[in-house]
Amino acid sequence: MKKAITDLLLLGWFWVSGLLILVILLAIIIYLIWRGGPFISSGFILESPGGFPLGTEGGIFPAIKGTLWLILLALVISIVPGLLTAIYLSEYGRSGRLAEIINLLVQSMAGIPSIITGLFVYALGVVTLGWGISLLAGGFALAIMVFPVIVVSSRDALLAVDENYRLVANSLGVSKSYTLYRVIFPRAAAGITAGLLLALGYAAGATAPIMVTAAAVIASSSGALLEPVMALPYHLYILFNEHLSMNHAYATALVLVGLLLFINILALSLSSLQERINRH
Template identity: 75%
Template sequence: MNIRKVIDYTLVGLFWLTGLFILLVLIAIISYLISKGAPFISIEFLLGNPKGLPIGNEGGIFPAIKGTLWLILLALTISTIPALLTAIYLSEYGQDGKLASMINIFVQSMAGLPSIVIGLFVYALGVVYLGWGISLLAGGVALAIMILPVIVVSSRDALLAVNDNYRLIATSLGVSKYYAFFKVILPQAIPGILAGILLAMGYAAGATAPIMVTAAAIVASSSGALFEPVMALPYHLYILVNEHMSMNMAYATALVLVGLLLILNFLALGLQSIQERINSQ
């Protein structure tokens, strides 16, 4: 057999084994969490408040679920519009300009920042200097900064993935760039943009470090008030494990958090497949 074919078959087999290994690891983690946490998930657990001594040893996680959703919503509200405007500039107007290159470097640098550094920055600026205190607002700003580059990159790539023939045809017909973008380009890129936003939501939902120093509390009502602390699923899980309060509650909380992340990721994958079908037409 040709040596090149042997190398090709070997590499393909290696790629399949690597993918299968990653899939098996994911299945093992989810199966373990289900076996440990599922028996303790109930309506009371999902809709109840933390109870027991120490607090959280019994009861439910509803305030943590609410707090997580409030943080995600606020982070998206703050970051989505600036991220989309940046992505539109990079894909449609900046192209190979110096400003676009600088913005790309800035976005890549932001994506590489450790989340705890972002949290400490917002703590120093918002919590201490501006007097927000440990609050939903501070946590939302920290998460917004963290997910901004994710939305920028995914939205930019979704816009660039749209067939360039649409742009060329619009230009040849004398259609304005503004009109062509909003009537032709943007509608075809929306599934990819939404997929990126969903991935950013999952990224924010699972983040612990930024909210530890900006928003999270061991016990809070999570009413949605901007200047009050909130409970959050990842921080609640950290407290349960770190303080050895209740491993049963910890496994159940982890299962709920992983379930939320899986739902967001599956929705994002579905939207990405729609985007690929649109681009192939």
């Protein structure tokens, strides 16, 4: 009887916590729609910032473009080392000493405050290598930031593939790379892609690493590697911090949240597809 009451209390607790999170999330989105929604128009999305001070009029097109460039570059830089590390951990190193050390390192990397990553890339790329405040430096900083996310999500997607496949392949004497290419990787592809998308979303929302490496108040965001870019979170920060235009700040925030929601929903549907694949 007493145990049943404990279960009931716990269950109630779960529900309250879950609802609380849902309420907070909905409140944020609704508030953004209420404050920012009326200012979103095709002009806001497709025009450059204007007015004086800058940003009080016009739109945020270069910031959208800049953010897309930044996350694309971050992905391009981090995808190969990220996937290779994940493959080493799941297929080659397994529970070996080196794999343990790498796992620890990746975990520690995930714990680095993103502003520290930003300052590191500022010192190394922006100053020492002479990149200046640039798309390249920002993409590099974001790549360092998302690398552990990619490693962990890809590793887990690979490890979730039925161990029996590896056993069977091994007893046929085929190489690990052949098994990986024919069986393991195709099997984990949806999960890996979901992880990459989550990493993209994480990069799109990050402000600290690009503040000191890539972002400018105004830029065309043409995609040139050695030029600064505008970015949604930084633009939002400027509008908000300098009290330039609260209306535009909320509208920018709404666009950013919309982009993140889109990416995350895509990632979620891919990972539920992966779960269905794993069950068969």
